[in-house]
Amino acid sequence: MTVLLAFAAGASAAAGLLLVIPKRRTPPARQRGLRLLLLLALAGRRIRPAGSPQDLRGRIEAAGRPAGLGVREAMAAKVAAAVLLGAASLPLAALAPGRLGVPLALAAPAAGFLAPDLWLARLAAERARRVRRELPALLDILRVSVEAGGSLPEALRSVGERSDGPLAREWRAVGREVALGVPLAQALAGLEERVPLPEVHALVAALERARRHGAPLAETLAAQARAARFALAGRIRDDAARAGPKIQLVVALLLVPSVLLLVAAALASALLDGGGEPLPI
Secondary structure, three states: OHHHHHHHHHHHHHHHHHHHOOOOOOOOHHHHHHHHHHHHHHHHHHHOOOOOOOOHHHHHHHOOOHHHOOHHHHHHHHHHHHHHHHHHHHHHHHHOOOOOHHHHHHHHHHHHHHHHHHHHHHHHHHHHHHHHHHHHHHHHHHHHHHHOOOOHHHHHHHHHHHOOOHHHHHHHHHHHHHHOOOOHHHHHHHHHHHOOOHHHHHHHHHHHHHHHHOOOHHHHHHHHHHHHHHHHHHHHHHHHHHHHHHHHHHHHHHHHHHHHHHHHHHHHHHHHHOOOOOOOO
8 A cells, every 4th residue: 555655656756757747859860869969068167166277287286186187188088088979979879768878878978078177176166164173272373473473474384384274285385385485475365266266366465465555464364264263154154044945845745745755655554454444543
């Protein structure tokens, strides 16, 4: 009985979807392939979040250069993935029903070519979350180091050596570059390229203004720490607001129907075991 109830629920849902989706004429296989390639191209654009670097080198730097990956290695991986998926899709395309073989054979190489971009985007998003989480605390420590009498490059290197995380490693690299003779402005510009976040851009711009106008560096760092905390709190609230409808959707579509099916199965089992007699109330 439980199986029958579950089958009835699934059939009702499928029938509802068929009623909602409008009927269209089946396009030819060539038009399907062109539309699928266009959708994959648009998906490749949407893989990168807003404000992320558009060039491959910038995306690799934003991801933290995983495993020492360079532009040549990334392009080789993209081409290899496209070739492998294209070769693997040929048997599936031959076995596909109807005219689905041509779109499948066209979509597989494009998906393989875009797969490394998706991987880099996921790494860059995770790295950006970690940087935003640790930025306020590191700014406070940097302010204390500057107030103790250290210069900004020395404070950056000291904080980076005493901390762990992507932003601490980047600050440590800036301090070492300045110690080797690289100008501070050039080292901070490299930091912006490796960590392309609005918070880091604002920090570098504030440091440049403080150096140019002679403003107290400690006050500038304190203001940046407050701004970073405010931005982090706003992002947390936005994530919580977006998670609410998703949780409600899961409850409405999965949990409530499953509970109702269990109740219906229990009632049906009780009626069958009781020989059709009404249940005592």
